[in-house]
Amino acid sequence: MRRNGGWTVPIGTALAMALSLGACSSFDSATASMANAVSGTGERFGAPWGGMTPRSPEESTTIQRIRGTAPAVAALSVEPGDVWPAQEAPRATLANPDAALRGIPTYRPGELDRMSGPAGRSTWQPTDPPPVRGAPPDLGGSSSPPPPPSSQFDVPPPRASAPPLAPVTGVPPRRDGQVIQTPSGPVVTNGGTDRVQTYIAPGGQTGTAVRDGNTTTLITPDGGVQVVPTPR
Numbered sequence: 001m002r003r004n005g006g007w008t009v010p011i012g013t014a015l016a017m018a019l020s021l022g023a024c025s026s027f028d029s030a031t032a033s034m035a036n037a038v039s040g041t042g043e044r045f046g047a048p049w050g051g052m053t054p055r056s057p058e059e060s061t062t063i064q065r066i067r068g069t070a071p072a073v074a075a076l077s078v079e080p081g082d083v084w085p086a087q088e089a090p091r092a093t094l095a096n097p098d099a100a101l102r103g104i105p106t107y108r109p110g111e112l113d114r115m116s117g118p119a120g121r122s123t124w125q126p127t128d129p130p131p132v133r134g135a136p137p138d139l140g141g142s143s144s145p146p147p148p149p150s151s152q153f154d155v156p157p158p159r160a161s162a163p164p165l166a167p168v169t170g171v172p173p174r175r176d177g178q179v180i181q182t183p184s185g186p187v188v189t190n191g192g193t194d195r196v197q198t199y200i201a202p203g204g205q206t207g208t209a210v211r212d213g214n215t216t217t218l219i220t221p222d223g224g225v226q227v228v229p230t231p232r
Contacts, residue, residue, distance in 0.1 A: 180216060182228050
């Protein structure tokens with residue numbers, strides 16, 4: 001509503017705004033009180049954030065200097081008495097060995113040199129243990145061995161031993177790779193049985209070697225036969 005060139009607010013609107021402001025202030029006050037209570041609880045438990053209530057700083061030299069007041073300082077005073085150490089006696093050196101014997105008290109025989117009797121039992125020491133009583137007569141304990149058992153146990157007969165194993169025969173020697181000397185040059189066997197093997201000549205020719213005791217017969221593919229000594 002506008003009146004006389006200005007704006008006017010209705011009375012109802014003004015009252016509603018005043019009540020809302022009062023409610024906001026009450027809400028803020030309640031929220032601040034709750035937050036202050038929580039922070040105060042943390043302060044009592046030693047929380048690092050502390051409380052929300054402002055506190056005056058503690059009295060210290062720094063606070064006094066900030067305020068501009070001169071801190072109270074205790075005046076220096078002279079310590080009473082002689083504070084200087086006593087003069088040290090001359091030490092023994094190679095030039096003055098007698099100084100090492102200076103200040104030794106005179107020996108006087110005392111109670112420590114006399115033999116003393118055994119010390120009595122003190123109050124804190126326990127008494128002697130009671131004597132050990134003998135074993136009852138019904139206990140026949142002795143160092144002799146116990147009597148033999150009344151009944152003999154049946155000892156089972158020994159079991160039959162297993163038959164001995166057959167001796168392990170040696171591994172037969174390998175027949176491949178053996179060198180056989182011939183008039184035309186050495187040949188090398190290339191596997192087979194213990195009597196018949198194949199061989200390879202230096203030129204690449206192949207053949208069959210037949211062992212027969214001390215002699216070996218070399219047979220070529222074209223039918224040639226050659227008898228040579230069997231290698232050992």
